[in-house]
Amino acid sequence: MRIGALLVERGEADALGRLADDVRRAADDGFTSAWISQIFGLDAQMALAVAGSGVPGIELGTAVVPTYPRHPAVMAQQARTTALAVQGRFTLGIGLSHKIVIEDMYGYDFARPVRHMDEYLSVLLPLLEGDAASFKGETLQGNIGLSVPNEGRVPVLLAALGPKMLKLAAERTDGTVLWMTGPVTVREHIAPTITAAAKAAGRPDPRVVCVLPVCVTDDVDQAREQAGQTFEMYGMLPSYRAMMDREGVDGPADLAIVGDEDEVAAKLEELAAAGVTDFVAAEYIPGENRGRTRKFLTSYMAG
Numbered sequence: 001m002r003i004g005a006l007l008v009e010r011g012e013a014d015a016l017g018r019l020a021d022d023v024r025r026a027a028d029d030g031f032t033s034a035w036i037s038q039i040f041g042l043d044a045q046m047a048l049a050v051a052g053s054g055v056p057g058i059e060l061g062t063a064v065v066p067t068y069p070r071h072p073a074v075m076a077q078q079a080r081t082t083a084l085a086v087q088g089r090f091t092l093g094i095g096l097s098h099k100i101v102i103e104d105m106y107g108y109d110f111a112r113p114v115r116h117m118d119e120y121l122s123v124l125l126p127l128l129e130g131d132a133a134s135f136k137g138e139t140l141q142g143n144i145g146l147s148v149p150n151e152g153r154v155p156v157l158l159a160a161l162g163p164k165m166l167k168l169a170a171e172r173t174d175g176t177v178l179w180m181t182g183p184v185t186v187r188e189h190i191a192p193t194i195t196a197a198a199k200a201a202g203r204p205d206p207r208v209v210c211v212l213p214v215c216v217t218d219d220v221d222q223a224r225e226q227a228g229q230t231f232e233m234y235g236m237l238p239s240y241r242a243m244m245d246r247e248g249v250d251g252p253a254d255l256a257i258v259g260d261e262d263e264v265a266a267k268l269e270e271l272a273a274a275g276v277t278d279f280v281a282a283e284y285i286p287g288e289n290r291g292r293t294r295k296f297l298t299s300y301m302a303g
Contacts, residue, residue: 001272004033004280020051033059049085066097076127080148095159170197175207182247191275211280213256228253
């Protein structure tokens, strides 16, 4: 199981410079990948193109960029430009986002999400391969080619939790990227569903990229309380709530990987055994505990 780092966007004026420092440190510490979310701050792809262009040897990815606000040709153009900037080390993670974001904030119709994503990929994927796209569906269309001079395709991961989306991810993309999804759910639902669908479609084994909060500490209760406060909103979103119910936990605090070095190592081994191919650490507590967490992860990767 490869280990990556989730980079936290900061709101300061020098946010891009700080992000570049974080990418460089992740590479120096031995992480195989570094990821950034697309929320309401920096544009994730543009930020990675700027921050990652001077740091060789580490995969850079989005986890994830919502599809609805961006036509798939625009998404492909951004992705290919980012991949060009970081010498082909870019993986595009995309997802539907949530009804409250897409309908209430952006004003798009969220009524047919699986149909939307299937048709979105019909335009996006050819363009990421370097081919022209010609498609007319029920939710979108595209007849366009791009001239960004990439040498290879841009890999795509699809944020998928339900059976239909996991099947779509298996049949058409390189795998899935997860958030707020624990080891029981990965072992009993995510991994078998996506792997079986990929096998049935004659495709390679998919990546299962699992992002979770992690903190190495002796004060487990405090770390869980902090996780509950920091990630509280995710327990209220239906797609993540369904995964927490599958896992049998009350909320995000219970999904955070916390404990001393041996306890956190055991949790990582459990995720690997469940079928996770890439664990991405969301180091969420600053100060001494964050330093201890990073020191452990560096040692774990080296050992």
